[in-house]
Amino acid sequence: xxxxxxxxxxxxxxxxxxxxxxxxxxxxxxxxxxxxxxxxxxxxxxxxxxxxxxxxxxxxxxxxxxxxxxxxxxxxxxxxxxxxxxxxxxxxxxxxxxxx
Amino acid sequence: xxxxxxxxxxxxxxxxxxxxxxxxxxxxxxxxxxxxxxxxxxxxxxxxxxxxxxxxxxxxxxxxxxxxxxxxxxxxxxxxxxxxxxxxxxxxxxxxxxxxxxxxxxxxxxxxxxxxxxxxxxxxxxxxxxxxxxxxxxxxxxxxxxxxxxxxxxxxxxxxxxxxxxxxxxxxxxxxxxxxxxxxxxxxxxxxxxxxxxxxxxxxxxxxxxxxxxxxxxxxxxxxxxxxxxxxxxxxxxxxxxxxxxxxxxxxxxxxxxxxxxxxxxxxxxxxxxxxxxxxxxxxxxxxxxxxxxxxxxxxxxxxxxxxxxxxxxxxxxxxxxxxxxxxxxxxxxxxxxxxxxxxxxxxxxxxxxxxxxxxxxxxxxxxxxxxxxxxxxxxxxxxxxxxxxxxxxxxxxxxxxxxxxxxxxxxxxxxxxxxxxxxxxxxxxxxxxxxxxxxxxxxxxxxxxxxxxxxxxxxxxxxxxxxxxxxxxxxxxxxxxxxxxxxxxxxxxxxxxxxxxxxxxxxxxxxxxxxxxxxxxxxxxxxxxxxxxxxxxxxxxxxxxxxxxxxx
Numbered sequence: 041x042x043x044x045x046x047x048x049x050x051x052x053x054x055x056x057x058x059x060x061x062x063x064x065x066x067x068x069x070x071x072x073x074x075x076x077x078x079x080x081x082x083x084x085x086x087x088x089x090x091x092x093x094x095x096x097x098x099x100x101x102x103x104x105x106x107x108x109x110x111x112x113x114x115x116x117x118x119x120x121x122x123x124x125x126x127x128x129x130x131x132x133x134x135x136x137x138x139x140x
Numbered sequence: 141x142x143x144x145x146x147x148x149x150x151x152x153x154x155x156x157x158x159x160x161x162x163x164x165x166x167x168x169x170x171x172x173x174x175x176x177x178x179x180x181x182x183x184x185x186x187x188x189x190x191x192x193x194x195x196x197x198x199x200x201x202x203x204x205x206x207x208x209x210x211x212x213x214x215x216x217x218x219x220x221x222x223x224x225x226x227x228x229x230x231x232x233x234x235x236x237x238x239x240x241x242x243x244x245x246x247x248x249x250x251x252x253x254x255x256x257x258x259x260x261x262x263x264x265x266x267x268x269x270x271x272x273x274x275x276x277x278x279x280x281x282x283x284x285x286x287x288x289x290x291x292x293x294x295x296x297x298x299x300x301x302x303x304x305x306x307x308x309x310x311x312x313x314x315x316x317x318x319x320x321x322x323x324x325x326x327x328x329x330x331x332x333x334x335x336x337x338x339x340x341x342x343x344x345x346x347x348x349x350x351x352x353x354x355x356x357x358x359x360x361x362x363x364x365x366x367x368x369x370x371x372x373x374x375x376x377x378x379x380x381x382x383x384x385x386x387x388x389x390x391x392x393x394x395x396x397x398x399x400x401x402x403x404x405x406x407x408x409x410x411x412x413x414x415x416x417x418x419x420x421x422x423x424x425x426x427x428x429x430x431x432x433x434x435x436x437x438x439x440x441x442x443x444x445x446x447x448x449x450x451x452x453x454x455x456x457x458x459x460x461x462x463x464x465x466x467x468x469x470x471x472x473x474x475x476x477x478x479x480x481x482x483x484x485x486x487x488x489x490x491x492x493x494x495x496x497x498x499x500x501x502x503x504x505x506x507x508x509x510x511x512x513x514x515x516x517x518x519x520x521x522x523x524x525x526x527x528x529x530x531x532x533x534x535x536x537x538x539x540x541x542x543x544x545x546x547x548x549x550x551x552x553x554x555x556x557x558x559x560x561x562x563x564x565x566x567x568x569x570x571x572x573x574x575x576x577x578x579x580x581x582x583x584x585x586x587x588x589x590x591x592x593x594x595x596x597x598x599x600x601x602x603x604x605x606x607x608x609x610x611x612x613x614x615x616x617x618x619x620x621x622x623x624x625x626x627x628x629x630x631x632x633x634x635x636x637x638x639x640x641x642x643x644x645x646x647x648x649x650x651x652x653x654x655x656x657x658x659x660x661x662x663x664x665x666x667x668x669x670x671x672x673x674x675x676x677x678x679x680x681x682x683x684x685x686x687x688x689x690x691x692x693x
Contacts (some may be wrong), residue, residue, distance in 0.1 A: 041686045049685040055674040060229045067225045071218045075381055078211075078372040088351025093370045097430035098347065099222045101423050105585065108228055108416035114302030115412055124675045124687070 147504040186417025196278025204543035205489030206433035211486035222286030223392020228415030233408040253603035261532035271580035275518035299563035328509025377633025384573035387640030391581025394588030439683035445478040453463035456496035526551040584644020586617035613647025
């Protein structure tokens with residue numbers, strides 16, 4: 041076990057919180073915000089769909105999928121940047137998981 | 141060959157495949173080679189999560205609900221996918237690091253309270269039980285059509301099948317079986333949508349082509365003078381849409397049988413990737429459901445409505461026998477009008493391949509896919525119920541000296557009793573499949589979502605707080621569901637399916653205020669919560685952060 045500078049660890053956590061907040065903000069705007077404004081989007085069409093319908097049926101879901109993949113990629117990069125690379129998966133899990 | 145034989149053979153063949161994979165894997169698991177390297181890649185874990193997740197509600201119920209409700213039904217699409225955002229960002233990786241096997245166990249240990257674990261176990265039983273009513277109701281639709289009997293008789297046969305399937309037990313946890321189930325399920329769902337897309341638009345990509353059909357539906361609706369398909373908030377208020385959306389999202393992030401799947405991955409990193417792959421595979425079905433709904437409605441409006449009542453296509457008779465379809469010539473003009481077709485949400489997906497005349501094989505494949513969806517999820521729910529009863533309640537709270545044999549017996553009996561009772565309720569289902577399942581989500585968002593969210597993100601939250609939160613959340617949610625469904629209560633137009641928003645709000649307020657008025661949790665627990673901020677290999681202890689260097693161990 042090696043000690044990690046607390047400031048270093050906290051700045052990692054801050055970066056993660058920013059990533060999570062931004063992603064959730066985008067996720068909420070493509071779903072809740074569009075629903076709130078649905079009546080105003082009736083006249084706009086996209087690929088044959090009225091925009092509010094498109095967002096509900098496809099746009100929101102596609103955005104969610106992209107957000108989750110972006111999160112996985114960016115989080116990996118973040119782990120690497122801060123030097124927290126998972127070297128041996130098996131050992132790590134055996135320390136943490138309780139068995140009955 | 142008759143439709144009945146083809147459907148039956150396909151159902152038996154796919155179930156033979158699942159059982160075969162399970163047996164093959166069990167044999168392999170005993171070999172040292174396999175145990176030494178058993179981690180499942182996130183991509184396959186994602187498929188397994190998808191199979192676990194997609195139940196009768198997604199497969200049989202959802203497209204029909206969208207067809208009947210129009211835009212308002214899309215809350216199910218956004219809610220059930222958006223839940224994975226909350227789950228993957230806020231809950232799953234952290235729970236993975238905490239390293240407990242079940243949700244009641246996490247709650248009991250994190251909040252250092254046996255009472256909290258007991259309440260969590262009871263909540264697991266209530267949620268899983270409600271959810272399984274929807275599954276049994278779904279299997280009733282499939283079996284009812286297959287044997288051309290009333291849905292109630294189909295449900296009874298489903299009860300026997302599910303009790304048997306759950307008793308096989310071990311099959312559930314095997315990832316490769318679920319990967320096979322996912323593939324059967326998604327192929328069964330996509331083939332009819334693609335065929336319908338080709339028939340109606342000459343384009344093999346339904347996701348791109350159904351915008352055109354939506355446009356034509358708008359025209360048809362205008363001519364008939366009925367409420368337009370795409371106009372928002374015709375069935376319920378805007379606030380109901382948003383409440384339902386929240387309920388389904390928060391419920392997804394709090395469903396015990398879904399969260400458990402994230403414990404099987406090895407690291408927080410793997411949990412993030414599993415979440416992403418899972419949503420991609422789930423999204424494939426969810427992006428197709430609105431297309432399915434639009435094609436079904438178009439075919440019903442153009443090919444069924446307007447026919448002479450004495451000359452209805454052959455498929456109608458079998459579905460009228462199930463009691464879920466009624467075609468009556470109320471106006472007495474000998475022509476079946478669109479408004480005279482009364483079709484249940486629950487049969488749209490199963491009936492459409494027949495309506496579109498897609499052939500015996502596709503119809504049989506749909507039946508096999510639907511059975512996989514209903515039975516696999518119901519099996520998992522029954523196992524969750526029996527684990528909560530035999531482990532968390534009986535063993536840990538009532539009889540700590542119980543032998544393993546006795547616990548197993550309690551588990552088996554709880555499966556049989558739960559299946560039979562759920563089956564009796566499903567004989568006369570209290571709502572459409574998606575609606576019943578939405579109640580389960582409301583209960584999860586009122587109980588587990590706040591408990592897990594605060595447990596992971598707020599170290600000050602304590603035992604009395606979570607007990608107050610879960611009891612308040614469950615009470616408020618249940619009370620709202622019953623008051624809205626049977627008492628006509630509605631706040632801002634929010635009905636029973638949106639109850640989770642009130643439950644979650646009440647639970648969060650109760651948890652926070654009771655926690656602040658009582659003693660803070662022990663330093664050890666607070667350290668454990670701080671520890672969840674950092675990646676897998678970092679440990680937080682006494683205000684310092686340590687990196688585990690496993691190479692030295």
